[in-house]
Amino acid sequence: MAKPKKTPRPKAQAPRGFTDYFGKDVTERIEMLRAIAGVYHRYGFDALETSAVETVDALGKFLPDVDRPNEGVFAWQEEDGDWLALRYDMTAPLARLYAQYRDDLPSPYRRYTMGPVWRNEKSGPGRFRQFYQCDADTVGTATMAADAEICAMLADTLEAVGIKRGDYVIRLNNRKVLNGVMQVAGLLDPSEPEKFSQERGIVLRAIDKLDRLGPKGVRALLGLGRKDDSGDFTDGASLSETQVEIVMGFVSAKRDLVSETIEKLRTLVAGSAVGEKGVDELEEIAELLSGGGYDADRIVVDPSVVRGLGYYTGPVYEAELTFEILDDKGRSRNFGSVAGGGRYDDLVKRFTGQEVPATGISIGVDRLLAALRAKGHSNTEVTGPVVVTVMDRDRMGQYQEMVAELRNAGIRAEVYLGNPKNFGNQLKYADKRGSPIAIIEGDEERDRGVIQIKDLILGAKIAKTATHEEWKEMPSQYEVPRNEMVAKIREILGR
């Protein structure tokens, strides 16, 4: 038995809901972010990086789950009494930043930012408590041209990272139209804006779940409530049947032509000033986009898109990938949303008291990466290093010279630094590293001025497919003069 320990060993584990990313997963993300930043930059957006930590006050409470107002963020109290928290999105920090620096920033201020955000939520498969977002926002202008620009840029961005036209669609809606519908349904009284706000919140979140719950589930949430598969019950908005029909009529107002959808919406909000304004805004964005060649194959008006966050005040948009993938249970389903955003005209006002209109988009970086992998579109190839094996520990300096020569020629290379005694372990290591080539130089080779080159990729291929005869004819290991090492390896690597 083990001796009693003074202090127990710490557990070697990332905290629950957090994960680690290795090798290609890291470099692929960096490359994708670089491609996205390239498009954002071309559109005139400037880079910004705020700190991961904000005061709880500055962040505010805008996460969708209003039932648990203190949940959702990782927060702690400092010795001086301040409450700090990790950012849960990039929009709240932008509002703080714009309010802080508004006199120095250009107006309008277009900025992009990329980095991790943190949510103190239940994690699940592929759903972690730290994940990347990549946002672009325009602050300080109310023009719909800003919203149209964001949508066009989002389309360009998806294509720039490798999503083909036809494999995505950007769905566009407007919160003002939804508010108009609420007004028609008697759920919003402009003279008493706070009245029914709880019901409207439930309606908003119910529509947001249409994809997942279907029309029947949404109807249940609009009515008395819904029991999910696990038996948990979610309270409904307790709307009357007529009210439910009005809301569902809005949700299903999408028609084949944008102009028809717009007309249908205009009928639905007739008599509501805010609703009509919303329809006008939708129409203006759609026209600007269509004028720029962004037509129904890329951008559609879809009233079922509302976005869960509470702070949107006008246009909302969502990028959906339309190709099918197999889910965990082997069922085919649409890949779904990879980006979303909208106009939030009141966020900066929290700080300054003055209206500062703003609109923007957030790309779910990890989901977009997953989509690219699902389509086999990942364009980053990580080649393992050439491994220089160690036959004689005392000649380490000379092996180091060999790798230096290779690196100076731009070839990824390393010397084996484990215990060199067992040569088989060195080859196993090279295999684990995905090495294309191993180099061998023992005393005998050294004396003759040659090295052995072991072509590991060819070797693996031969081992898999070749007959014994072919094997003999296609040697995967051969000798070359030491001074031809770099040239020969270049040739093998096909450069």
Added chain:
Amino acid sequence: MAKPKKTPRPKAQAPRGFTDYFGKDVTERIEMLRAIAGVYHRYGFDALETSAVETVDALGKFLPDVDRPNEGVFAWQEEDGDWLALRYDMTAPLARLYAQYRDDLPSPYRRYTMGPVWRNEKSGPGRFRQFYQCDADTVGTATMAADAEICAMLADTLEAVGIKRGDYVIRLNNRKVLNGVMQVAGLLDPSEPEKFSQERGIVLRAIDKLDRLGPKGVRALLGLGRKDDSGDFTDGASLSETQVEIVMGFVSAKRDLVSETIEKLRTLVAGSAVGEKGVDELEEIAELLSGGGYDADRIVVDPSVVRGLGYYTGPVYEAELTFEILDDKGRSRNFGSVAGGGRYDDLVKRFTGQEVPATGISIGVDRLLAALRAKGHSNTEVTGPVVVTVMDRDRMGQYQEMVAELRNAGIRAEVYLGNPKNFGNQLKYADKRGSPIAIIEGDEERDRGVIQIKDLILGAKIAKTATHEEWKEMPSQYEVPRNEMVAKIREILGR
């Protein structure tokens, strides 16, 4: 007077000690990290990204300031009782990760990682509580070839980002040599390793402050203690005069030739097994590096380098920039350290109980960036966008088409999205954005199929230096046919 408010407005301010990075500051860092990653990759190191959050247990307490053991990290307790914290460096998470995945990782495991770390410390000018580190480590091998490789890679990295040879030096030492000196001084008894550990900690941190305090300050800390300029008193190690002399003899053992320094150290630790082992290790690394052409112009053995962190067990290294800059008070001083690291053979053992030797380097990204800026070596040029002005709000669609044309040609461009009424504001905006060119198309131009191009860079130059006569001859605004817009702008931008 203002009306009483229901809830006070949140303060628009980043938390104390945190800061925001704009535009060029962000892109320069990204480009520098990319250059560093390129070198690390070529050396065979694999990318890794662990999460920003770790359990407090896994992180351990390794920050230098042992006087305040609960300080230094941002930590909070979860509802389930777990204590979590933001990582304070990249080494502690690596030890956790290696212990967690050791069966799946290649051995040795070379990895690099880059990202922010957080320290709950007093901030100061240019010293923030969130900053970037970029680390490379080799885990799972005790060979000095791994340490030599890290030092060589560090030199290559500094040159890759733009630090010229001669402007930096990598200083190398070994904790075992220091321990040998402690043994000779009677401050370390191998049979009772815990005895005098507090004194040794004070000695270590005192030597680490040599740069800042000078030999006199270090002597004070080795003796009875030191009062700093603010009047604060730091306790000393209370060594005897003989002990102080032995330690100071070690600190000043550097000679012109590496071989002489090594010999001097060998004399100083004579009789201490651990000290002699340390000198052997130093000699081996120095020989490997010299064999690879990394000589005294890049790498020196310097016994005054000890590194403050408690976990180092063998070689330690530090990259120092040797050129001078002016400090806040206009005094010329060496730029100083931008990277450091060393061997830490016991960190993984905390988790597994088994010895896992490891060594690595951490680059202080923000300090290295500051150095490049100080030398004018920053190689990222951020050009402002071409600004298409808005003369007629109703023709927004056509202005959008113009910017789309420019962007498709790879030219950064945007349409003015503020209120277009005041044309002067549009030009002020272009100026604030650093725009090279503004484009103007009113009704009259539109009818004639032309646009006005305003060369803002030339304009600014003329305004600064030209006489009235020259001004007339060098028009900075001219007319070109609409369909020659892209070609003309390309020409102006010099592409």
